[in-house]
Amino acid sequence: xxxxxxDSAQAALADVPDGATVMIGGFGTAGxxxxxxxxxxxxxxxxxxxxxxxxxxxxxxxxxxxxxxxVRKIICSFPRQTDSHHFDALYRAGKIxxxxxxxxxxxxxxxxxxxxxGAFFTPTGAGTELAKGKETREIGGRLQVLEYPIHADFxxxxxxxxxxxxxxxxxxxARNFGPIMATAATTTVASIYELAELGAIDPEAVxxxxxxxxxxxxx
Amino acid sequence: xxHVKWTREQMAARVxxxxxxxxxxxxxxGLPTLVAAQIPAGFEIILHSENGxxxxxPPPSAGEEDFDLINAGKQPVTLxxxxxxxxxxxxxxxxxxxxxxxxxxxxxxxxxxxxxxxWHTGAPDAIPAVxxxxxxxxxxxxxxxxxxxxxxxxxxxxxxECSYPLTAPACVARIYTDxxxxxxxxxxxxxxxxAPGLSHAxxxxxxxxxxxxxxxxxx
Numbered sequence: 144x145x146x147x148x149x150d151s152a153q154a155a156l157a158d159v160p161d162g163a164t165v166m167i168g169g170f171g172t173a174g175x176x177x178x179x180x181x182x183x184x185x186x187x188x189x190x191x192x193x194x195x196x197x198x199x200x201x202x203x204x205x206x207x208x209x210x211x212x213x214v215r216k217i218i219c220s221f222p223r224q225t226d227s228h229h230f231d232a233l234y235r236a237g238k239i240x241x242x243x244x245x246x247x248x249x250x251x252x253x254x255x256x257x258x259x260x261g262a263f264f265t266p267t268g269a270g271t272e273l274a275k276g277k278e279t280r281e282i283g284g285r286l287q288v289l290e291y292p293i294h295a296d297f298x299x300x301x302x303x304x305x306x307x308x309x310x311x312x313x314x315x316x317a318r319n320f321g322p323i324m325a326t327a328a329t330t331t332v333a334s335i336y337e338l339a340e341l342g343a344i345d346p347e348a349v350x351x352x353x354x355x356x357x358x359x360x361x362x
Numbered sequence: 363x364x365h366v367k368w369t370r371e372q373m374a375a376r377v378x379x380x381x382x383x384x385x386x387x388x389x390x391x392g393l394p395t396l397v398a399a400q401i402p403a404g405f406e407i408i409l410h411s412e413n414g415x416x417x418x419x420p421p422p423s424a425g426e427e428d429f430d431l432i433n434a435g436k437q438p439v440t441l442x443x444x445x446x447x448x449x450x451x452x453x454x455x456x457x458x459x460x461x462x463x464x465x466x467x468x469x470x471x472x473x474x475x476x477x478x479x480x481w482h483t484g485a486p487d488a489i490p491a492v493x494x495x496x497x498x499x500x501x502x503x504x505x506x507x508x509x510x511x512x513x514x515x516x517x518x519x520x521x522x523e524c525s526y527p528l529t530a531p532a533c534v535a536r537i538y539t540d541x542x543x544x545x546x547x548x549x550x551x552x553x554x555x556x557a558p559g560l561s562h563a564x565x566x567x568x569x570x571x572x573x574x575x576x577x578x579x580x581x
Contacts, residue, residue, distance in 0.1 A: 170413040170450075171436035173429060196450075223491040224436075234489055243490050246412065247454035247497030254451040266500045267458060270531040272482075273492065315430040315447055316413045322449040350449075 146307045147359045148338065152182030155332045155358045159183060159297055162215075164192040166253070166293075166324040167205055168300035171197060171224075174317035176301035176334045177204040178362055183299065184208050190215045194253070194293055196246065196320060198222035198230035209233060218293065220246035245273060248290050250323060256292035257326025257355075264289055298328030302351065305335035306342075309356030310349045318350065325355040332358040365560035367540040375400040376555070377466055377508055377538050385463040386410055386456075388498055390480075391435045393508045394466035410462055412494040414453045417445025434494065457494065457501035465502035467495060469509040469537075471524045474571055476534035476546035478507060479526035492529075499530035511539035511568065518569045520544070520551065541565060550574055 149155045156179065159165065165183070169175030175195075184207055191214050198219050199206030208214055210229040217239060222230050233239040244252070245267050255263055264287035268274045278289040300321040302311040311333055313321055325331045333351075338361045368376070374396035381387055381401070388410045389397050398420065401407050409418040412434045419440035422428070427438035441447075456462055471479040478499055482490045499505050509519055520537065536554075537544045542565055543555040552574040556565055566573050 171432065173413070173432050173436075221491040221493040223489040231489055235487070241490075243492060245492050245496040246450075246494040247458050247501075250450040250454045251458070265458065267496045267530075269500075270528060271496065272527045273496070313447075315428065315441075316411070316415055316432055317430040318447055318449050319413050320450045323451045 147309045147353070147356060148307055149358055149360055152179050152334070152360045153185065155179070155360050156182050156186050156297075159186060159188045161188050162190045162192075163188060163296040164194065164294070166194040166295040166298040166320070166328055168298070168319065168321040168324050169195060169197075170316065170319040172200055172204070174301050174313070174319045174321055175204050176299045179299040179301075179332055179334050179360065180204045180208055184211055184213065189213050192216045192218065194218045194249075194295060194324075196220055196249065197224060198227050200224060201226045206230070209239070212238070214239060216240035216242065218242040218244060218249070220244055220249050243273060249293075250320070252290055252293040253320070253323045253327045256294045257323060260292060262289055262291045293327065295324070295328040296330065298324040298331040300324055300331065300333050302333045302335050304337045304339045304344060305333060305356070305359050306339045306344055306353070307359070308341060309333070309353030309359060310344050311335070311351040311356060312344060312348060313350055322351045325351050330357045331355055332360065334360045334362055336362055365541070365564065366558045368557050369540075370396055371400070373508060373538055373540055376543060377506060380506070380536070381407055381464055383407065386416070386461070388412065388457070388462055388465040388502065390465065390467040390495070390498065392468040394468055395435065397466055397508075410453075410456060411439070412453055412457070414448050414450060415439075415441065415445065417442040419445070454494070454497055457497045460501060460503060462498075462502040464504045464506060465498040466506045466508055467498060469507040469519065470526050471519050471521050472507050472509075472534050472537050473521055473524050474551055476532045477524050478505070478529045478534050479524040480507075480529050482527045484527050495529050499533040504535045505533050506536045506538060507534050508538045511541040518571070520569050520571060522571060541568065544573070547574065552576055
């Protein structure tokens with residue numbers, strides 16, 4: 144019998160090593176798997192490379208992980224927010240590396256990793272500071288930049304319903320990066336609010352098929 | 363000079379007038395957000411939000427907020443009947459793939475050839491954040507910019523060459539300020555409208571660039 148459900152977030156994250164690349168779903172706080180991130184904090188892994196759209200809000204979740212000094216580098220599109228003071232302080236003190244990526248390139252690089260694409264050209268960022276040092280080519284009369292996929296060791300995502308095979312549905316805009324991050328990580332850990340019986344999720348409505356999910360934690 | 367600047371609401375109403383029914387539109391954070399309130403009731407314009415929404419509706423009433431349903435500025439919004447949710451790669455494919463009819467972005471500077479700078483001042487102590495600006499600027503069928511004409515110090519934000527880092531080169535179709543509406547044309551910036559009481563010569567003097575006078579320009 145396939146059963147991806149684990150008893151706790153702690154059990155789901157016990158083997159995250161130091162130096163791991165960890166994708167964390169969410170856009171601001173919507174879809175950010177706070178419980179999984181807090182379990183990662185308690186687990187103690189250090190020197191992490193974190194991929195998230197932002198760089199933490201307030202005091203919990205990603206902000207707490209940053210504040211504890213566990214993150215060596217963050218790959219994101221929009222670190223600066225009114226309540227991103229933990230990131231801001233680390234960045235100004237030179238204690239965290241920032242790879243700033245246009246949001247669409249971030250999404251597409253994650254998607255490309257999940258789809259086995261070696262690299263792709265895109266006009267986004269061409270002719271700007273964020274393309275410095277990158278290969279460019281004119282395609283279809285437009286200057287385009289070569290962008291590489293972003294793979295991760297772990298993806299921590301938040302879904303709404305899931306079954307023991309790992310099929311997932313999401314809730315409203317909390318979906319955001321979850322479905323693509325699930326495809327790009329060796330081990331995807333999804334938190335769900337509701338465990339569904341196998342077959343109870345309408346197959347036409349499954350957003351993330353279970354093939355992309357290795358571990359489930361029901362909150 | 364005794365001209366009267368347009369208010370932020372008047373600027374937003376002027377942008378809304380140029381958006382036809384049926385258009386799919388992304389409104390950037392800040393000033394462009396005001397355009398939504400100027401769309402006439404019953405007029406069907408589909409608002410896209412980068413975090414995975416088409417058919418975004420107005421903010422909810424107090425007590426009705428759902429923090430799984432937010433906009434790009436992370437504020438609670440609503441979904442209109444017919445609206446849809448999707449993940450980030452799909453959302454940015456809509457931008458990057460040329461599926462959005464219009465985007466309206468804020469700006470720090472726009473050059474005479476339509477280069478846009480709106481993500482970073484380049485100041486050494488500033489924390490850069492780009493979000494979806496570069497994807498929108500190059501991806502929408504038409505990119506409009508909405509900004510004050512002058513900085514607080516009185517310098518024109520419409521410039522020969524942007525001094526701030528670019529969001530994208532040659533991407534802006536039309537500029538809406540509190541003093542004028544300008545089209546970016548191969549021949550230069552053409553004036554569509556001027557604020558009440560502002561002559562063409564005065565507008566040119568404030569802008570510091572030659573502007574093309576059109577027969578349709580009204581005083």
